[in-house]
Amino acid sequence: MTQMKTERAKEILLQLLKIPSPSGQEDRIMLHIMEFLHRLDYDVHIESDGEIIDLVVNPDAELFYEVHVDTIPIRAEPFVRGNIIYGTGASDIKGGAAAILLMMESLKKEGKDLNVGVVFVSDEELGGRGSALFMERYRPKMAVVLEPTDLEVHIAHAGNIEAYFEVDGKEAHGACPESGVNAIEETYKMLNELKNLEPFKQKGKYFDPHIGIQELLCENPVYLIPALCKGRLEARLLPDQEVEDVLDLMDPILDEYTLKYEYTEIWDGYELDPDEEIVQLAKAAMKKVGLDEFGGMRSWTDAINFMYNGTRTIVFGPGNLDISHTKYERIDVRDVVTASEFLKVLNDVYAEGLEKVEKELS
Incomplete structure (x- = not known):
């Protein structure tokens, strides 16, 4: 990991954190992301129902990376201490959004293709309407939903019951x-x-x-x-x-x-079979970047909307769920870089195809 990548990841993440984006107020950050991607010459499709905004790149892809850009109401302003960046949304999940943007920028610099689709969604923290809107209009075969998992690949997901009384x-x-x-x-x-x-x-x-x-x-x-x-x-x-x-x-x-x-x-929750295509692709990418932990997501995420609509979905990202939403929320920017490298390798592995992946893993 070069210091240059670390500093670039820090710069991208700070730009995201300096734009407040509580649920329902995502317009400015969506505009920032769209302009960032236009500068890299990516075609960006805007999906909206009049209230919710999603940004989609490579809409015909069978594998999508998804990340929400909204946060809870601001509890802590961003600041930097060494490689640690503090602030509401740093862990959940602007660190993941920064990892995707860093990956997309790196692919352009290296002259490589973006083989997966990417969608930035609204409203995850409030009602999950951004991912629901996306799944109404697109039905990818597989997905990686970015959430704070401490760089574990989560192939299982909790069920949830909430009741007011x-x-x-x-x-x-x-x-x-x-x-x-x-x-x-x-x-x-x-x-x-x-x-x-x-x-x-x-x-x-x-x-x-x-x-x-x-x-x-x-x-x-x-x-x-x-x-x-x-x-x-x-x-x-x-x-x-x-x-x-x-x-x-x-x-x-x-x-x-x-x-x-x-x-x-x-x-209802779910657990993917280890032999499923998305798990095998992730396993190959993990091996190439030195990650080796599978886990399970404890919180509701957009992965539920994806799975309910037939998209086989893993959850992965930098950041720590335990401290997300707290006034101590923070992230190690070096984990943002590692997440970006995993996503970039998975982009390549996906293009190579499952048959080659299975040979490498056998």
Whole structure:
């Protein structure tokens, strides 16, 4: 890895980070990316439904690289400390967008063809509408969705359940708990029953299942036993756990404890077979750049929209999921370069064809 590539990756990423792009405000960064690609003489196709904007290069390709350019609302401004770049979106996933742009720039400089398709999408953090729009109009055979995976190739993906709920209790004077029903305590009883369900006690290959409360609001401005809690539950499922089976177990508990509840996210996970074409192509590219870890994605990503529409999809990228969305979000720009090299090698491996890849791996 040359210092020149590292500095160039840093420059590209900082340009992306200096353009705020929370979901719904992607226009400026899409314009920046389009101008970047036009300077390299790439044809860029704009896909839009009037609200969502996607940028597509090589629309007829069978293998696509996809990355979202939106972020959560800005929590930390960008700054640099050595090879570490901080700021909202650095890890999730502007580092991945920078890796793609660096790859596309490198291919032009080396006189090589871009054999894969590339799509930059909007709205992943809010509703996943960018990838949904793309999949309405294009149906590639395979895809690599860029997300922070610590440079692991993720061939498995978690399922997900999200539910908003209201737990009711009974008001009483704060000094008289025996006369009321504490909605906070009822909420935690509910959570404990959910955690003790069999699906959440299992162990997984890449990660374990989990259920927890991610939002909780219990207003109590006066001295009372609280009578109402509103919140959001989030469940992570193993790739082979059927969402409907888990819902059948959750429903009676939610019926018992809540005034009302609503499921807002329900997705089955998946795991690709090691013999699938995209896995074999990725394995060959990993070997050439010194990567050797397969893993599983714990969070919802655009890969779900791709897989639901028949596109066999792996997830890969620089950055760390654990610190993404936090005020400490950061990325090592050297990982951006490594990701770019992997994507460039995969671009070449794909052009060579699976038969040659299988011979090299055998």
